[in-house]
Amino acid sequence: MHGKRVWGTWVLVVALVGALLWPGMATATDEDFIFGLLLVGPYNDRGWSQAHYEGGLYVQEKVPGAKMIYIDKVNPADRPGVTIPQLVDDLVSKGAKLIIANSDDMKDGIREAALQHPDVYFVHVSGDDALSGKGPANLANIMGRMEYGKMMAGFVAGLTTQTGKIGYLGPLVNEETRRLAASTYLGARYAWTKVRKQPEDKLAFRVTWIGFWFNIPGVTADPTQVAQNFFNSGYDVVVSGIDTTEALVVAGQKRKEGKKVWAIPYDYAGACETAPDACLGVPYYNWGPGYVRLVQAAKSGQWKAQWLWLGPDWSDMNNKDTSAVGFVPGPALSDQARKALDAFVADLGSGKVNLFAGPLYYQDGSVFVEAGKTASDTDVWYMKQLLQGMEGQSSAQ
Template identity: 30%
Template sequence: MFKRTLSILLVLVLSFSLLAGCGNEASEKPEENPKAEATANTDDGNTDDEKFKVGFIYVGPIGDGGWTYSHNEGRLYLEEELGVETIYRESVPEDQKVEKVMKDMIDQGAKVIFATSFGYMDYVEKVSKEFPEVKFLHCSGYKTTENMSNYFGRIYEARYLSGIVAGMKTESNKIGYVAAYSIPEVVRGINAFTLGVQSVNPDAKVAVRWTHTWYDPAKEKEAAKALLDEGADVIAQHQDTAGPQQAAEEAGAFAVGYNTNSYEQAPKAFMTAPIWNWGPYYVEQVKAAMDGNWESHSYWGGLKDGIVKLAPITENAPEGAQEKVDEVKEKILNGELNVFGGPIKNQDGEIVVKEGEALSDSEMLSIEWFVEGVEGKIEK
């Protein structure tokens, strides 16, 4: 009897201990965090994984200090303004490989894709037809589909103004121009720059040297050196790095940059530069896509829109340059001056734009001839 009673007592004690142990384990379990759930699920039912995503495709590295850097600044501005998630790929070649890059971005959830170089155009057109639910925007081209836009800025207006500075500065009357490819975008810029030069200095010539690359700092610099050796005392460019400006500085010459304000990269040579301001356009287009109001279009904004600008004119520029630029800029803004308004002659001295007339946008977008004052040939 004693043993049975003892056994019962031991069972009761053991049972109580087990129950107490379970109670302690439950009491030590952390409480649920209601704020964490609220963060993951927003009022509209979307989760962080469903955040609106935008893709950017770059032809060069974001550290180029030029073209790609300017687009990447626009991407960062977009993130700050709208709070969207962005993804990007650098140094994507202008060939079929870009198709895979776009499809990878779509697989990651991109609803809008910006392809930021001319050579991507045909591939963007093809992929846009395969993915009608995605919005595609191609920079500097001319093709559109129902879900593909093209966009660019009238950088030629700012180039004309920079040409005024160069034309007033040169003493040798020879200005070197380092240029990437002989496509209409580049040819148009060379022509606008030259027209600006000759508006203040009819005796000056603009010598062109092609590099056949957008991004190659060494090659760009060597092209500038060759122009300097030939007598140029001012260097301009349609390239993505400050290489040409640095060559000018090393030679004791002066320079007009491109894409961004690169004063710090060649402080003794840099006078000014036509520059880009992509951010507001990116915000406008992504917001339209988010709101369901996006439509395919062709955009070509200018100085008036603020998508193109002239970098601050530095102490390296000639006396009176700021005043002259301000005067001409006002004429462009109020419509009194059209950069490609006649009379304009080509290299052979033939009138190609009559007085009182001007090139249309389609003519500018397909331009394949140089104005009088340019030394060099358009390479096919």
């Protein structure tokens, strides 16, 4: 009894003394520029969040004095009760001058925080507050033109499939996810009809949404199960649209069982490592250069509430310093397909092929792009439905 009381006192004293002795952040010098990064998933998810985390490391490397503070797993399921404005308060009190929020899910929270801290700069990834004018002047947006990456993913899927059935493991339904799923479909259809000369109606492209960017047990559909269902019902290529690598993991397992199946992960250049023999390639984001641009704008006082939608560097889309999106061919991709992909990429880059050229129809038969026209950036950004030829729900039922 006595011993326990002593123990408790000890721990309390230790905790308090620790707090007093802790020196805190080294005081920032004039050269230092601290920026905060809020990651929706784990920093090492081999997907969306890791790509951002490495973008942050790139900024530290390229911008003298830049220092990153990050918090990962910023979502109400992993951190109950924690809100975006609260984390922004924390980051600002640590000296952060610019804060990057990496998820669509943080849109409302980051807007609120930007209003609370008018002297701090904010970047909301994938959002459009700076485009729609809903955000304050200290809030900018950045996104990669992943449509191209997804077209390439769809292209290799269309080239590779033997059953003519491609599954798309979708996150939640919104404008961003619709346009990315549609881009994948357009790439697949192009490979299927133009390269393999197969009839269009023999290609099945199904989108299954899980309800969030990654698996939340009990809340979303389980992506592992969704991927298994695809493979078990004749779909031999699954393209992932979610933040994490379940599709590829399941494809790797199915391969071990002797099934000829493939998957295409998403977001992170190193994603194929999880199951190389099943990986056809990965369309990925390279956030570093865009982040550097925004950090330098904030540092030099040249800040604008801009909306950046950065494309690939067509001369070398896997260039770390210039290209915002890229595609790494996977070990499972055949040499023949690889050659066809190179030609496809060259045609996309030169503008010879534009998959957003009309006529294109929405799922309900209404016109998305008229014949003879091509979709504008805002047409693509605000895509209202999936396209005709795709199966799966376009919005909430």
